[in-house]
Amino acid sequence: MEPAPAVLLPFSRTEYALRLGKVRVEMDRRGLEMLICPDPSNMSWLTGYDGWSFYTPQAVVVTHDSDPVWWGRIQDANGAKRTVYMEHDHIHGFPDDHVMSTERHAYEHLVLVLRELGWDRRRTGVEMDNYYYSATSHRVLIDGLSDAEVVDATGLVNWQRGVKSLQELEYMRRAARIVERMHDTIRETIAPGVRKNDLVAEILRTAVRGTEEFGGDYAAIVPMLPTGVDASAPHLTWDDRQFETGQGTFFEIAGCHRRYHVPLSRTVFLGTPPAEIRTAERAVVEGLEAGLDKARAGNRVSDIATALYAALERHGVEKEGRCGYPIGLSYPPDWGERTISFRTTDHTILEPGMTFHFMPGLWMDTWGLEITESILITEQGPAETFCEYPRELFVK
Amino acid sequence: MEPAPAVLLPFSRTEYALRLGKVRVEMDRRGLEMLICPDPSNMSWLTGYDGWSFYTPQAVVVTHDSDPVWWGRIQDANGAKRTVYMEHDHIHGFPDDHVMSTERHAYEHLVLVLRELGWDRRRTGVEMDNYYYSATSHRVLIDGLSDAEVVDATGLVNWQRGVKSLQELEYMRRAARIVERMHDTIRETIAPGVRKNDLVAEILRTAVRGTEEFGGDYAAIVPMLPTGVDASAPHLTWDDRQFETGQGTFFEIAGCHRRYHVPLSRTVFLGTPPAEIRTAERAVVEGLEAGLDKARAGNRVSDIATALYAALERHGVEKEGRCGYPIGLSYPPDWGERTISFRTTDHTILEPGMTFHFMPGLWMDTWGLEITESILITEQGPAETFCEYPRELFVK
Numbered sequence: 027m028e029p030a031p032a033v034l035l036p037f038s039r040t041e042y043a044l045r046l047g048k049v050r051v052e053m054d055r056r057g058l059e060m061l062i063c064p065d066p067s068n069m070s071w072l073t074g075y076d077g078w079s080f081y082t083p084q085a086v087v088v089t090h091d092s093d094p095v096w097w098g099r100i101q102d103a104n105g106a107k108r109t110v111y112m113e114h115d116h117i118h119g120f121p122d123d124h125v126m127s128t129e130r131h132a133y134e135h136l137v138l139v140l141r142e143l144g145w146d147r148r149r150t151g152v153e154m155d156n157y158y159y160s161a162t163s164h165r166v167l168i169d170g171l172s173d174a175e176v177v178d179a180t181g182l183v184n185w186q187r188g189v190k191s192l193q194e195l196e197y198m199r200r201a202a203r204i205v206e207r208m209h210d211t212i213r214e215t216i217a218p219g220v221r222k223n224d225l226v227a228e229i230l231r232t233a234v235r236g237t238e239e240f241g242g243d244y245a246a247i248v249p250m251l252p253t254g255v256d257a258s259a260p261h262l263t264w265d266d267r268q269f270e271t272g273q274g275t276f277f278e279i280a281g282c283h284r285r286y287h288v289p290l291s292r293t294v295f296l297g298t299p300p301a302e303i304r305t306a307e308r309a310v311v312e313g314l315e316a317g318l319d320k321a322r323a324g325n326r327v328s329d330i331a332t333a334l335y336a337a338l339e340r341h342g343v344e345k346e347g348r349c350g351y352p353i354g355l356s357y358p359p360d361w362g363e364r365t366i367s368f369r370t371t372d373h374t375i376l377e378p379g380m381t382f383h384f385m386p387g388l389w390m391d392t393w394g395l396e397i398t399e400s401i402l403i404t405e406q407g408p409a410e411t412f413c414e415y416p417r418e419l420f421v422k
Numbered sequence: 423m424e425p426a427p428a429v430l431l432p433f434s435r436t437e438y439a440l441r442l443g444k445v446r447v448e449m450d451r452r453g454l455e456m457l458i459c460p461d462p463s464n465m466s467w468l469t470g471y472d473g474w475s476f477y478t479p480q481a482v483v484v485t486h487d488s489d490p491v492w493w494g495r496i497q498d499a500n501g502a503k504r505t506v507y508m509e510h511d512h513i514h515g516f517p518d519d520h521v522m523s524t525e526r527h528a529y530e531h532l533v534l535v536l537r538e539l540g541w542d543r544r545r546t547g548v549e550m551d552n553y554y555y556s557a558t559s560h561r562v563l564i565d566g567l568s569d570a571e572v573v574d575a576t577g578l579v580n581w582q583r584g585v586k587s588l589q590e591l592e593y594m595r596r597a598a599r600i601v602e603r604m605h606d607t608i609r610e611t612i613a614p615g616v617r618k619n620d621l622v623a624e625i626l627r628t629a630v631r632g633t634e635e636f637g638g639d640y641a642a643i644v645p646m647l648p649t650g651v652d653a654s655a656p657h658l659t660w661d662d663r664q665f666e667t668g669q670g671t672f673f674e675i676a677g678c679h680r681r682y683h684v685p686l687s688r689t690v691f692l693g694t695p696p697a698e699i700r701t702a703e704r705a706v707v708e709g710l711e712a713g714l715d716k717a718r719a720g721n722r723v724s725d726i727a728t729a730l731y732a733a734l735e736r737h738g739v740e741k742e743g744r745c746g747y748p749i750g751l752s753y754p755p756d757w758g759e760r761t762i763s764f765r766t767t768d769h770t771i772l773e774p775g776m777t778f779h780f781m782p783g784l785w786m787d788t789w790g791l792e793i794t795e796s797i798l799i800t801e802q803g804p805a806e807t808f809c810e811y812p813r814e815l816f817v818k
Contacts, residue, residue, distance in 0.1 A: 102655065235623040
């Protein structure tokens with residue numbers, strides 16, 4: 027039997043220790059003795075864990091007096107042994123008869139593990155508002171931890187992830203190179219008569235090939251590319267109909283490297299765009315410029331949103347709501363970090379090393395336009411864009 | 423303003439009416455006056471809704487006295503108008519300030535909608551154990567529906583989806599053609615020195631191109647292709663390292679058309695496979711044959727599992743747990759229907775029109791082998807396989 031090769035961690039052990047330290051400080055501030063994280067991106071950020079296993083229950087458990095514990099399906103415990111930094115005695119798998127069972131629930135097994143570890147009376151935080159933590163999981167957990175106080179800790183870890191390390195920024199810069207190539211592919215390939223799925227095939231191919239130096243990973247969201255009236259809806263994917271002259275299509279896509287995302291949206295019009303779309307283009311480009319100039323360390327997130335909306339309004343374009351969110355490490359179904367929102371009401375202070383998708387999407391009644399930038403807040407001056415890509419409506 | 427083009431439903435209105443009827447019968451049996459379905463595949467199966475919007479709260483609400491109601495984020499209400507069969511007054515969007523907010527929760531808005539409709543005192547079922555129904559969503563819902571009895575209805579709709587219609591089978595046969603092409607791509611492309619990501623790029627390209635007659639959709643799971651020792655873990659994805667001689671890699675992939683999946687796994691060995699892997703190959707192929715012969719209408723699911731494990735045991739291969747699950751319409755993170763499990767303890771009776779991924783994966787300490795079949799239970803005789811693909815360890 028050949029010895030298992032060493033785990034190839036994407037970050038240094040020091041970086042994982044720093045992350046754990048930040049989380050423990052916040053746990054301490056909230057009086058938490060234990061934190062249960064079912065969010066796959068938090069699991070990965072804390073331990074290195076990587077795998078498409080989030081469709082069955084799994085979590086990382088953080089305490090003050092032990093390395094993190096990985097818990098999940100027994101067959102995925104093997105995946106944990108291949109990807110996390112902790113010793114194998116910190117990896118616990120629940121038996122396969124707990125999978126998709128109406129008689130046994132996986133969280134009953136987590137309760138047993140916590141009891142064995144003597145952690146079942148601790149003041150516990152859990153990420154209650156997460157895709158991968160169902161109402162039933164919570165019911166089973168609180169029934170099982172009846173001697174523990176269990177409180178909501180949604181976002182506790184996510185907020186620690188906002189400021190990126192140099193290694194994280196390096197991965198994101200690689201993702202930026204990838205998404206630029208994806209847009210090049212779009213511009214080269216799109217034409218009247220081309221089926222949408224055939225264009226997506228080329229986009230995905232470019233995304234995963236990456237460059238000669240580094241490969242691409244799967245993005246947490248598949249390409250979204252609604253055309254014409256469908257572009258009034260932001261989240262439609264694709265079908266096998268052909269592109270036609272006289273229609274606009276926006277492309278909401280991201281490059282991804284080692285689970286780190288850099289989204290970039292652009293819009294393509296086949297034929298001659300109507301005046302209202304040209305007006306919207308000018309408005310959005312000016313809005314981006316105005317927002318970028320406010321995206322400075324020490325300013326508030328709301329300053330960016332306010333600058334964008336003021337610029338849009340000067341062109342008679344009404345837009346409200348969310349126009350950006352933090353980005354980085356993620357798993358499906360979302361590449362955002364789910365903390366800050368670019369809104370006029372979010373007054374979070376911008377810090378150097380924060381990364382965002384600045385995303386002034388316009389979804390009107392009969393068309394849509396997206397020209398966006400992924401940005402890095404720097405020590406001084408306006409935000410740096412991850413991509414160097416023409417900030418325009420592309421007409422072909 | 424050009425009029426919106428008609429909604430292109432993937433199924434006839436009659437088929438949607440039959441589906442709704444089945445669900446209502448089961449609701450009635452359980453004494454449910456209202457059913458809240460946040461599962462995206464159930465939402466799509468019931469209404470035609472399609473979009474990558476499940477990362478914010480959304481649901482379809484079924485009652486006995488009204489067409490289904492679609493509820494989700496306001497910008498995705500536009501996507502609902504483009505994809506569902508119901509009239510627009512059955513589509514409700516929550517405002518954007520409920521998105522990723524710590525002050526407002528989207529389910530507060532659903533409660534308001536249900537109150538306006540006069541449905542807030544009804545005996546209600548909700549899919550409590552679903553990816554897209556968090557512990558917090560449930561807490562907000564039951565707080566808001568304080569005059570209603572709210573019970574768990576996880577799986578209620580899923581169980582109605584088991585027997586497929588002719589149109590569903592047609593989509594699955596197309597998905598089967600696609601996954602066969604994906605395996606052809608693997609056999610043509612894989613070689614020592616090829617980077618894993620470059621192979622995945624070609625697999626995804628083939629998957630989405632589909633054929634000249636029909637395009638491919640995104641599968642609910644990305645390709646999983648662990649190599650060597652990593653293949654002891656079933657759910658690892660890929661990186662940018664090169665394939666090497668002397669290693670086996672299994673490919674767990676699915677073709678997808680209009681959200682209908684046909685998974686098919688095969689294993690490739692570069693070089694000369696060790697004897698134990700050849701033994702495992704023979705065991706799995708015989709096990710598949712034995713199981714397929716038992717996969718007949720009127721038999722029990724457990725008959726398939728028992729036949730498989732007996733065949734494996736004859737070759738000295740120990741395996742337990744789940745070896746198959748129902749397939750069809752799905753969204754990430756899972757392409758299974760989450761009802762039946764191929765296990766020796768699941769005695770569900772097989773019915774014509776049921777479709778499964780028969781999946782005897784072997785994940786050993788230092789290697790893994792997957793040779794699987796997607797199957798259709800027919801009126802008479804053994805199950806039909808969706809794919810015609812060599813049932814073998816492919817050596818190159």
